[in-house]
Amino acid sequence: MPVAESALAPAPAVDIRAQGLTKRYGNTTAVDDLSFTANPGVITGFLGPNGAGKSTALRMLLGLTKPTRGTITIGDRHISEFGDPARRVGALLDARAVHPQRIASDHLLAFAQTAGLGKKRVGEVLDLVGLTDAAKRRTGEFSLGMHQRLGIATALLGDPGVLVLDEPLNGLDPEGIRWMRTLMRDLAAEGRTILFSSHLMSEMELTADNLVVIGQGRLIAEATLEEFVQEHTTQTVTVRSPEFDELGSALSRAGITFDRAAGPSLLVTGADASTVGKIAATEGIALEELTRVRESLEDVFLRLTHNATEYESHAA
Numbered sequence: 596m597p598v599a600e601s602a603l604a605p606a607p608a609v610d611i612r613a614q615g616l617t618k619r620y621g622n623t624t625a626v627d628d629l630s631f632t633a634n635p636g637v638i639t640g641f642l643g644p645n646g647a648g649k650s651t652a653l654r655m656l657l658g659l660t661k662p663t664r665g666t667i668t669i670g671d672r673h674i675s676e677f678g679d680p681a682r683r684v685g686a687l688l689d690a691r692a693v694h695p696q697r698i699a700s701d702h703l704l705a706f707a708q709t710a711g712l713g714k715k716r717v718g719e720v721l722d723l724v725g726l727t728d729a730a731k732r733r734t735g736e737f738s739l740g741m742h743q744r745l746g747i748a749t750a751l752l753g754d755p756g757v758l759v760l761d762e763p764l765n766g767l768d769p770e771g772i773r774w775m776r777t778l779m780r781d782l783a784a785e786g787r788t789i790l791f792s793s794h795l796m797s798e799m800e801l802t803a804d805n806l807v808v809i810g811q812g813r814l815i816a817e818a819t820l821e822e823f824v825q826e827h828t829t830q831t832v833t834v835r836s837p838e839f840d841e842l843g844s845a846l847s848r849a850g851i852t853f854d855r856a857a858g859p860s861l862l863v864t865g866a867d868a869s870t871v872g873k874i875a876a877t878e879g880i881a882l883e884e885l886t887r888v889r890e891s892l893e894d895v896f897l898r899l900t901h902n903a904t905e906y907e908s909h910a911a
């Protein structure tokens with residue numbers, strides 16, 4: 596069954612495109628000449644340290660903040676040009692920003708009525724996010740995970756082709772994270788455009804197809820996850836042998852660079868594991884260990900964004 600099966604005709608999935616997007620608040624440049632594209636059918640991860648400008652960019656996309664310069668469009672149009680924005684774009688910004696005294700189904704009903712959507716859709720989205728049993732509970736009693744589910748339900752009410760989710764995995768337990776990931780995957784597989792933000796590389800690694808990495812409001816990288824890993828992670832090989840000196844000499848003769856790690860290990864930076872293994876075999880050198888060590892994406896991300904001083908202060 597399609598993720599958001601409903602009586603509504605499917606809304607078109609179109610790309611999101613930022614071009615020279617800039618936002619200044621006094622002396623602070625929150626978003627700085629940012630250009631990127633998020634395409635239909637894939638999950639685009641919008642990644643940056645706290646304070647990098649993600650929320651500001653997403654707010655500009657949703658027409659809630661006016662750019663100082665540049666544009667951010669949905670299928671080449673500004674959100675204000677749509678007569679039916681809820682059918683075009685679903686958004687999750689601050690999941691807790693709901694009236695605490697209101698019951699969940701009334702919250703959705705109010706949104707549906709304002710957006711000109713039918714009542715029937717409320718039951719459908721409650722079901723879709725697993726909140727049917729909590730439909731009559733006040734949202735003030737909701738956990739963060741339930742708030743996130745309700746936020747997603749609201750975003751999906753109009754069965755939109757584009758979904759914009761600001762830190763949707765924040766504060767979720769492992770089961771909730773798995774659920775949110777699967778939902779995003781399914782929505783993308785239906786051809787929708789999914790743009791979601793996070794400040795955690797580890798979350799992106801497991802969820803995103805494409806990455807838009809920003810720091811201090813500026814674009815740092817735009818690539819598929821694979822390209823990003825290939826381009827930015829350095830690979831090393833740990834090799835251990837009882838014939839430590841012979842191995843070092845053999846590698847040197849092959850022009851391969853290495854460091855002497857602690858104990859009888861060498862840390863090879865100039866070749867992959869299979870090359871090191873072949874050299875050892877050719878030279879008749881016994882190996883006790885041959886391990887590929889990849890720099891973690893979290894390390895790469897911190898290195899690439901290390902100038903983002905906002906992160907330093909938030910992380911402290």
Ligand SMILES: Nc1ncnc2c1ncn2[C@@H]1O[C@H](COP(=O)(O)OP(=O)(O)OP(=O)(O)O)[C@@H](O)[C@H]1O
Pocket residue numbers: 620623624625626643644645646647648649650651652794905
């Ligand atoms: N309304 C505002 N007035 C003044 N400065 C703002 C405003 N909104 C954001 N900023 C500043 O713009 C910068 C970017 O903030 P933004 O919230 O967009 O970052 P973010 O990447 O979403 O980070 P976080 O995850 O912490 O929200 C920060 O320096 C922030 O202090």
